[in-house]
Amino acid sequence: MEVEIKFRVNLEEVRKKIEALGAKFVREEIQEDLYFALPSKQLLRIRKIVNLNEVILGYKQIKDERNEEFDEIEVKVEDFEKMRIILRRLGFKEDVWVKKHRYVYKFGNVTFELNRVEKLGDFLDIEILADNIQEAKNRIWETARALGLSETDVEPRLYQEMTRELPKYVQKK
Amino acid sequence: MEVEIKFRVNLEEVRKKIEALGAKFVREEIQEDLYFALPSKQLLRIRKIVNLNEVILGYKQIKDERNEEFDEIEVKVEDFEKMRIILRRLGFKEDVWVKKHRYVYKFGNVTFELNRVEKLGDFLDIEILADNIQEAKNRIWETARALGLSETDVEPRLYQEMTRELPKYVQKK
Numbered sequence: 440m441e442v443e444i445k446f447r448v449n450l451e452e453v454r455k456k457i458e459a460l461g462a463k464f465v466r467e468e469i470q471e472d473l474y475f476a477l478p479s480k481q482l483l484r485i486r487k488i489v490n491l492n493e494v495i496l497g498y499k500q501i502k503d504e505r506n507e508e509f510d511e512i513e514v515k516v517e518d519f520e521k522m523r524i525i526l527r528r529l530g531f532k533e534d535v536w537v538k539k540h541r542y543v544y545k546f547g548n549v550t551f552e553l554n555r556v557e558k559l560g561d562f563l564d565i566e567i568l569a570d571n572i573q574e575a576k577n578r579i580w581e582t583a584r585a586l587g588l589s590e591t592d593v594e595p596r597l598y599q600e601m602t603r604e605l606p607k608y609v610q611k612k
Numbered sequence: 613m614e615v616e617i618k619f620r621v622n623l624e625e626v627r628k629k630i631e632a633l634g635a636k637f638v639r640e641e642i643q644e645d646l647y648f649a650l651p652s653k654q655l656l657r658i659r660k661i662v663n664l665n666e667v668i669l670g671y672k673q674i675k676d677e678r679n680e681e682f683d684e685i686e687v688k689v690e691d692f693e694k695m696r697i698i699l700r701r702l703g704f705k706e707d708v709w710v711k712k713h714r715y716v717y718k719f720g721n722v723t724f725e726l727n728r729v730e731k732l733g734d735f736l737d738i739e740i741l742a743d744n745i746q747e748a749k750n751r752i753w754e755t756a757r758a759l760g761l762s763e764t765d766v767e768p769r770l771y772q773e774m775t776r777e778l779p780k781y782v783q784k785k
Binding site: 483512521524 | 654656669671673685686687688689690691694695697698701702
C-alpha cells in the first residue's frame, strides 16, 4: 500500500528543512500527466517524465476517505501518444492535464516529493510504502512535524481534482 | 491500414516455397497472447514475445466482414503481469490465450507470418501495410497464388475466435 499525505508548502523553505533533516536528493522529474475520467476512487493516467524520456501508465485505487491510502500499479510504456490512442479507442475520456516539476528526496523509508504544480502551487507529498497503514501514518506525521507542518497545511484533494476545479479557461491555458 | 489474409497451410511445405520466391527470413518469435473480451470488431491483447523478452499491448479495429482489414496500434510495455492487472482492474475480462511459434519473412512490401499455433495448426498470414486496400489485396493474392494457395485455403476466422470455439477442456490445457 502507498500511504501518502499532501501538504501545501513554500517549496524553497521546506526544501531547506528537508535537506537539514539529512534527507538525500534522489532525482528531479518534469512530469506531464494526462488523467482519464474514471469512476471516483480510481485514477488512470499516462505520465510523461520529460527530462528522463520515460512514459508510465499508472492506475490507482483510493482506499480511504482522505486520499491518503492508495493501491498503485505502474508500468513503463514505450510511447505516450500510442498509449493515449489505445485508451481513447477503448472508450476512456480524457479529463485533465497536471504538469509539475518534482524534486524527490529520501530519508530512510520516507520519500519526499516536493512538487511545483502548474496553476496549483507548491506541495509536499510525504510517502511511505507499507502494509501497516497506521504505523506509516505515524511516521509521516512525525516527519511532517519535524518540518514544521501541521494538520492545517494538509491538502486532501488530488491534483486531478484541484485541476478539475479550476475555471475552464485556466485549465486549458 | 493493415491488410492481411490468413491461409491454412502445411508449414514446412509453404516455408520452402516462400524461401524459393526469394523472401528474406527476418526473425522468429515465440508469442503468448492474452486476449481480452471486447465487443466484436475490436481486439485487445497483451503479447509476450518470449524469446525476445518483449511485451506489446495491442489494440485492433476490424474494418471489414472477412477479417482482412485492420487498424492496429501497438505499444511496447515493460511488464506483462502489471499490464494485465491494470486491464483487469479497469474492468476488462480475460478471454483466451493464443500461443504460437512464428517465422517472419519479407519480400518487398509483403510480410509473411508463418505460424504454428498451439491447438489450431499451421497458418500463413500474408500482410501488407497500405492505404490502397484493393491494390494491397491484389498483391497479396498474386503472392498467394505464387505459393500455390487458393480461396479454399483461406481461414477467415481470427485466432481468438478459433480458440474460443475449441472445447473448454482443450482451451485450458
